Amino acid sequence: MLIRNIKEFLIKIGEKKIICLDIGKKKIGLAISDTKHRISSPLSILKKDKNLYQNLKNVLTQYEIGGIIVGLPLDENLEFNRMCQFIKDITKNLDYYLQKNKFELPIFFWDESYTSFEAMTTTKNFFKNTKSQKKSIDKFAAQIILGDFLRENIKEHEKKN
Secondary structure, eight states: OBOOOHHHHHHHHTTSEEEEEEEOSSEEEEEEEOTTSOOEEEEEEEEOSTTHHHHHHHHHHHTTEEEEEEEEOOOTTSOOOHHHHHHHHHHHHHHHHHHHTTOOOOEEEEEOTTHHHHHHHHHTTTSSSHHHHHHHHHHHHHHHHHHHHIIIIIHHHHHHO
16 A cells, blocks of 8 residues: 555554665665664565566565565656656556555655665675676665665654654
8 A cells, every 4th residue: 555654654564674666667676674674685686577566575475574665766856757657657556466466565655866876886896897786786776765764764753652
């Protein structure tokens, strides 16, 4: 279910892991949190093919995920663009697929502006060459998105409780 309110999202996930999706045109980077929502780790990359939704459902089940964060690449004026609409459409289809399969999870969008650039900079020494770096960059971008979300929202939610 698509959620518009951070507080509602945090209540629904409880102490379950969060997964983050960095959706691109050809592949999706995945990152995962711990149950205490303190650590974000790169997880894997999925190809966008006919099995995408089933593969995502398998990951959600395997890791006992409580909620999904989806990165939205807002433009420099913090407004939606074509890529945002593309990502929202994929997310709505994922939500429909999950609900149809009796697998309901809260889904929340989070600004991912410039995370791929940040991930390239951060990981430049992890890989032998740029080609191998580009193959894995999406899961590191997802890790940055999820880390940003956790830093900004989990601490704020803890202060209020």
